[in-house]
Amino acid sequence: MERLKMEGPQMEAQLDELDYKIIKHLQQDGRKSFTEISDDLNVAVSTIRNRYNRIVDEKILRIIGRAEPEKLGLNSYVRVMLSIKPASKMKNALTKISKLSEVSFLAITSGKYNIEINLMCNNNRHLLTIIDDINNIDGMDESQITMYLDVLKWGQ
Secondary structure, three states: OOOOEOOOOOOOOEEEEHHHHHHHHHHOOOOOOOOHHHHOOOOOHHHHHHHHHHHHHHOOOOHHHHOHHHOOOEEEEEEEEEEEOOOHHHHHHHHHHHHOEEEEEEEEOOOOOOOOEEEEEOHHHHHHHHHHHHHHHEEEEEEEEEEEOOOOOOOO
8 A cells, every 4th residue: 555655844754545544533533432443444443553553653643622612601713813023023922922821723824924823712802801912912013803703614
């Protein structure tokens, strides 16, 4: 079976078709048993267990719990694009932003804005407080905020 090679600055992973099928099962249900996966894919449970352990050990796959924000009282969910200038202020800005408990996603991006974050807040008043904190970060130049009205699909 042909192995697919993925290269990156940190690591090189080799995955085959079976690895991808296992990952797909776990994306649909991270608690799915090895027995259920092996039955569906018609391979031994030990094969699934070994493949799972390898892809987790190699940090290709990470199983996490994703809570429903609204059920936790987090009713304001937004994407915020930030422009930090000059570039020398980025590291400090990223450190401060990453410490905010309301941040559920943080990335360095290209283009007009160099940081993207997702915020989960109790309500719009809470959101305004966090936005004010972000606007007071040294180097904060410009922002664009998009409110998520309804999330129809989480990325896989």
